[in-house]
Amino acid sequence: MVVLSVPAEVTVILLDIEGTTTPIAFVKDILFPYIKENVKEYLQTHWEEEECQQDVNLLRKQAEEDSHLDGAVPIPAASGNGADDLQQMIQAVVDNVCWQMSLDRKTTALKQLQGHMWRAAFAAGRMKAEFFEDVVPAVRKWREAGMKVYIYSSGSVEAQKLLFGHSTEGDILELVDGHFDTKIGHKVESESYRKIANSIGCSTNNILFLTDVTLEASAAEEADVHVAVVVRPGNAGLTDDEKTYYSLITSFSELYLPSST
Numbered sequence: 401m402v403v404l405s406v407p408a409e410v411t412v413i414l415l416d417i418e419g420t421t422t423p424i425a426f427v428k429d430i431l432f433p434y435i436k437e438n439v440k441e442y443l444q445t446h447w448e449e450e451e452c453q454q455d456v457n458l459l460r461k462q463a464e465e466d467s468h469l470d471g472a473v474p475i476p477a478a479s480g481n482g483a484d485d486l487q488q489m490i491q492a493v494v495d496n497v498c499w500q501m502s503l504d505r506k507t508t509a510l511k512q513l514q515g516h517m518w519r520a521a522f523a524a525g526r527m528k529a530e531f532f533e534d535v536v537p538a539v540r541k542w543r544e545a546g547m548k549v550y551i552y553s554s555g556s557v558e559a560q561k562l563l564f565g566h567s568t569e570g571d572i573l574e575l576v577d578g579h580f581d582t583k584i585g586h587k588v589e590s591e592s593y594r595k596i597a598n599s600i601g602c603s604t605n606n607i608l609f610l611t612d613v614t615l616e617a618s619a620a621e622e623a624d625v626h627v628a629v630v631v632r633p634g635n636a637g638l639t640d641d642e643k644t645y646y647s648l649i650t651s652f653s654e655l656y657l658p659s660s661t
């Protein structure tokens with residue numbers, strides 16, 4: 401087995417979710433279709449609720465920022481003119497959500513609504529999150545060795561907690577010391593990693609970030625974070641240069657912690 405030694409200065413392991421802890425297929429074939437199939441009914445049912453209105457307002461602001469993009473779908477402001485107006489607005493939100501999802505956008509607005517929609521599905525037991533089989537044993541071992549384990553995903557913190565709280569391995573939320581999402585910044589921006597270190601109360605070089613996306617690895621590395629790229633079944637392929645440049649692991653069990661002999 402290939403072994404990657406974790407530098408002695410590392411005290412925090414920061415984990416991406418999709419493509420790292422969890423198969424991309426679970427996200428693409430289960431989580432995302434649920435949104436597309438249920439978003440219209442969800443908006444019709446919850447429209448009057450404050451949380452839903454906050455989600456719609458955030459999506460509307462995002463739509464304004466996106467107005468220069470090809471195919472962008474605007475969301476009109478409410479005119480208060482009856483049921484037809486409401487249905488038109490709901491349809492605009494549905495179209496906007498579907499357009500964003502067709503591009504796999506990671507906007508905070510889209511991720512916030514998705515998290516709220518998944519809540520009912522997880523609570524009702526209609527979905528259970530999948531984790532690669534090496535994830536839970538490795539995370540337990542890291543924590544026993546004194547490591548802190550944090551999550552940094554484009555999925556909202558609320559959605560992350562749903563996944564860890566309702567998984568095929570049971571409720572594994574207690575294995576995580578904390579969560580970060582795009583509210584701290586986007587994963588392809590190095591400043592996000594400096595803010596995460598600051599929020600945890602460590603230096604960036606105390607963190608090892610595991611992700612499947614080399615753009616994220618590169619941004620983290622620019623902030624002096626240690627990185628390893630995770631190669632999992634179903635992940636996007638890497639170029640030869642990327643394979644040479646990055647430390648690669650195919651399982652969390654390939655990480656060797658000097659402190660955990």
Ligand SMILES: CSCCC(=O)C(=O)COP(=O)(O)O
Nearest residue numbers: 416417418553554555559560
């Ligand atoms: C954790 S919520 C479900 C996944 C999701 O919506 C997403 O965008 C995952 O992105 P990641 O940063 O974990 O690759």
Ligand SMILES: [Mg+2]
Nearest residue numbers: 416418419612
């Ligand atoms: Mg990922």
